[in-house]
Amino acid sequence: MEISPRNSNGLTQREITRSAYISCKLNKKRISYIIELSAIVAKGIIMKVSEYLQKSCDEDPQFRKWLKEQWLSLTPPKCQIRIFVDASLPQEFVHEVNNYKAFKLVGKAESEKDPEIYKQAKKLKALLLTSDKDFWNDRVFPLSESPGIIIIERDNLKDVDYAFGYFLAYFGIIDTIRKIPTFPERMKFKISCKGVVIKTLDYNSKVRTENLQY
Numbered sequence: 001m002e003i004s005p006r007n008s009n010g011l012t013q014r015e016i017t018r019s020a021y022i023s024c025k026l027n028k029k030r031i032s033y034i035i036e037l038s039a040i041v042a043k044g045i046i047m048k049v050s051e052y053l054q055k056s057c058d059e060d061p062q063f064r065k066w067l068k069e070q071w072l073s074l075t076p077p078k079c080q081i082r083i084f085v086d087a088s089l090p091q092e093f094v095h096e097v098n099n100y101k102a103f104k105l106v107g108k109a110e111s112e113k114d115p116e117i118y119k120q121a122k123k124l125k126a127l128l129l130t131s132d133k134d135f136w137n138d139r140v141f142p143l144s145e146s147p148g149i150i151i152i153e154r155d156n157l158k159d160v161d162y163a164f165g166y167f168l169a170y171f172g173i174i175d176t177i178r179k180i181p182t183f184p185e186r187m188k189f190k191i192s193c194k195g196v197v198i199k200t201l202d203y204n205s206k207v208r209t210e211n212l213q214y
Helices: 013-021 028-042 047-059 063-071 091-099 114-123 157-171 173-179
Strands: 081-085 103-108 127-130 149-152 187-191 195-201 207-213
Touching (some): 047 063, 081 114, 149 157, 157 173, 157 187
Parallel strands (some): 081 127
């Protein structure tokens, strides 16, 4: 499922993106750094990643120490990421997710209304996987309360598989959530085969949206 082409330096996009995540401290203030670096990676501007990390080190004397002693040395437990699946997704895809060792399917919607699905996902502290674009509406489903929503744009099963596969490969989100379990909270992702739109709240509680292309 995971597709990760290599660049001219022999690095996969997944490896590059993982290096970007090291700029994130274990608090919400650094979440915006991840998005900025992801944008750099998505554009293929490899040199700017190192420049950005160097800038972080220069601006924060403790950053380099934290980078070496905490983030890089941290080996997260291979815990399963809790997933709640909406009925809008193909059953074949749900079966694939259920069989993927990195995920734990803790809930599956059947005939519930969207607000109830949202409520259940929050209660179970699970990522909500859906193809229902209504969940993008922050007035109905507040971003500040989001447990993490991944909206998969699709026309068929192949679209779902490729969109989700690209998302996992390019953003290394599995390892990131293992290191920072609260990472997807107050975030929404709208993914397709072409890219991803990320919506989150910054440390000033302002909505920030990034449209990244693969």
